[in-house]
Amino acid sequence: MKLRIDGRGAPLHGCLTPPGDKSISHRALILASLAGGRSRITGLLDSADVRATAEACRQLGATVRAEDDSVWVEGTGTAGLKPPSAPLDMGNSGTALRLLAGVLAAQPFASELIGDASLSRRPMRRIVEPLSRMGAHIETAEGGTAPLRITGNPKLKGIEYRPAVASAQIKSCVLLAGLYASGRTCVIEPQLSRDHTERMLPLFGTPVEEPCCVTGGGRLRAADVVVPADISSATFFLVGAAMLEGSDVLLRGVGLTPTRDGILHVLERMGAAVEHRETRRHGTETVADLRVAHAAGLRGIDVPEEWIPSLIDELPAIMALAAVAEGTTRIRGAAELRVKESDRIAVMARGLETLGVTVQEFDDGIDITGGPVTGGTVDGAGDHRCAMSFCMLAQRASGPVTVTGAHHIDTSYPDFVAHVQALGGTVEVLLAEADGHD
Ligand SMILES: O=C(O)C1=C[C@@H](OP(=O)(O)O)[C@@H](O)[C@H](O)C1
Numbered sequence: 001m002k003l004r005i006d007g008r009g010a011p012l013h014g015c016l017t018p019p020g021d022k023s024i025s026h027r028a029l030i031l032a033s034l035a036g037g038r039s040r041i042t043g044l045l046d047s048a049d050v051r052a053t054a055e056a057c058r059q060l061g062a063t064v065r066a067e068d069d070s071v072w073v074e075g076t077g078t079a080g081l082k083p084p085s086a087p088l089d090m091g092n093s094g095t096a097l098r099l100l101a102g103v104l105a106a107q108p109f110a111s112e113l114i115g116d117a118s119l120s121r122r123p124m125r126r127i128v129e130p131l132s133r134m135g136a137h138i139e140t141a142e143g144g145t146a147p148l149r150i151t152g153n154p155k156l157k158g159i160e161y162r163p164a165v166a167s168a169q170i171k172s173c174v175l176l177a178g179l180y181a182s183g184r185t186c187v188i189e190p191q192l193s194r195d196h197t198e199r200m201l202p203l204f205g206t207p208v209e210e211p212c213c214v215t216g217g218g219r220l221r222a223a224d225v226v227v228p229a230d231i232s233s234a235t236f237f238l239v240g241a242a243m244l245e246g247s248d249v250l251l252r253g254v255g256l257t258p259t260r261d262g263i264l265h266v267l268e269r270m271g272a273a274v275e276h277r278e279t280r281r282h283g284t285e286t287v288a289d290l291r292v293a294h295a296a297g298l299r300g301i302d303v304p305e306e307w308i309p310s311l312i313d314e315l316p317a318i319m320a321l322a323a324v325a326e327g328t329t330r331i332r333g334a335a336e337l338r339v340k341e342s343d344r345i346a347v348m349a350r351g352l353e354t355l356g357v358t359v360q361e362f363d364d365g366i367d368i369t370g371g372p373v374t375g376g377t378v379d380g381a382g383d384h385r386c387a388m389s390f391c392m393l394a395q396r397a398s399g400p401v402t403v404t405g406a407h408h409i410d411t412s413y414p415d416f417v418a419h420v421q422a423l424g425g426t427v428e429v430l431l432a433e434a435d436g437h438d
């Protein structure tokens with residue numbers, strides 16, 4: 001996919017509801033499939049990544065059906081999953097593959113998890129290692145990547161696991177396997193990563209004990225899940241409005257758990273005030289309407305390393321904002337960005353340089369010095385978050401910008417282009433298909 005933007009600083013104006021939270025959507029589908037009975041999910045994200053999870057749940061015996069304004073899942077019960085007749089294709093989604101690996105490791109049947117070219121490059125030893133300690137049998141491709149061939153072992157044993165990195169995918173994978181294991185399974189992270197799994201398990205009747213432990217052998221019961229709007233998708237408009245003179249945007253119903261709200265702290269420290277309106281409870285999560293207007297005098301900051309887990313997916317957009325702020329923004333402790341859908345440090349550094357921005361790359365981060373942004377052709381490298389971040393920065397460029405490799409925007413935000421246009425931003429789809437830039 002190729003996008004062209006000739007924004008020249010036109011403001012963003014108006015209200016919208018960003019799409020459902022991707023992390024919460026994956027978890028809602030998986031837990032509802034493991035529960036006995038009929039669960040209702042409202043606000044589920046309809047995107048390629050979440051469709052991959054829904055399809056895998058169907059292949060494992062659950063019924064997943066959209067009806068009225070909800071998605072209904074008839075679960076199999078924890079012991080009722082059926083062997084899939086073909087490999088489960090997780091497409092571009094690391095979350096889908098890693099979370100389902102935890103479930104499948106404990107089944108009395110074999111299965112195979114596969115993904116697209118990007119997912120097949122991402123590290124899987126980080127989940128194979130703890131699952132193997134629990135007694136799982138998993139074969140990876142050379143290099144510790146997908147495909148994962150899982151033999152299945154219904155006699156897993158609970159462990160206490162201390163991952164080297166703060167990762168909600170590792171944590172959730174181990175906890176899901178722990179639902180089937182003997183005894184207690186605990187995950188103790190170096191820093192707290194997003195906690196949606198821990199928040200949602202009790203809704204399905206499974207307690208999570210302090211610090212982060214489940215006891216195996218229980219049953220999950222059907223539940224109603226309400227999925228809030230995704231703060232990671234809202235971020236593109238928070239950042240866009242902050243950088244474009246005359247902007248004023250209201251984003252409705254955005255999920256604000258403290259493990260995900262680091263972007264709001266960054267915006268505030270850079271000089272952009274985000275007003276919270278009507279903060280309320282929405283299922284297991286807190287949500288609010290967020291109003292953000294243009295911020296004159298944005299300044300570069302040192303992003304505190306301890307904030308990184310709470311804004312990991314927002315870093316490409318933060319890099320775009322840093323490109324127009326006064327002074328230098330320093331990001332460190334973010335080596336995880338190199339193993340996302342792309343190497344997000346390298347992809348953002350190359351694109352920003354092309355647009356005339358001064359950057360210096362580090363193993364675990366980047367320095368970005370703000371200044372004028374020129375036109376040019378930048379490569380999103382098949383990474384949805386990089387492509388959307390370039391698209392927002394391009395609104396500020398002095399000349400036209402072409403973003404190649406933008407086709408995976410549909411993994412998290414299929415309506416992104418329509419939403420940019422609805423708020424008065426400029427973006428044109430030059431080519432809708434994959435363009436070989438990934
Ligand atoms: O658990 C999740 O839903 C996610 C966890 C994060 O990945 P890591 O667990 O690899 O940090 C994040 O980057 C990803 O977009 C979604």
Ligand SMILES: C=C(OP(=O)(O)O)C(=O)O
Pocket residue numbers: 022092093094095096313340341385412
């Ligand atoms: C990293 C991401 O997703 P995943 O790991 O699920 O592919 C993301 O959406 O930014």
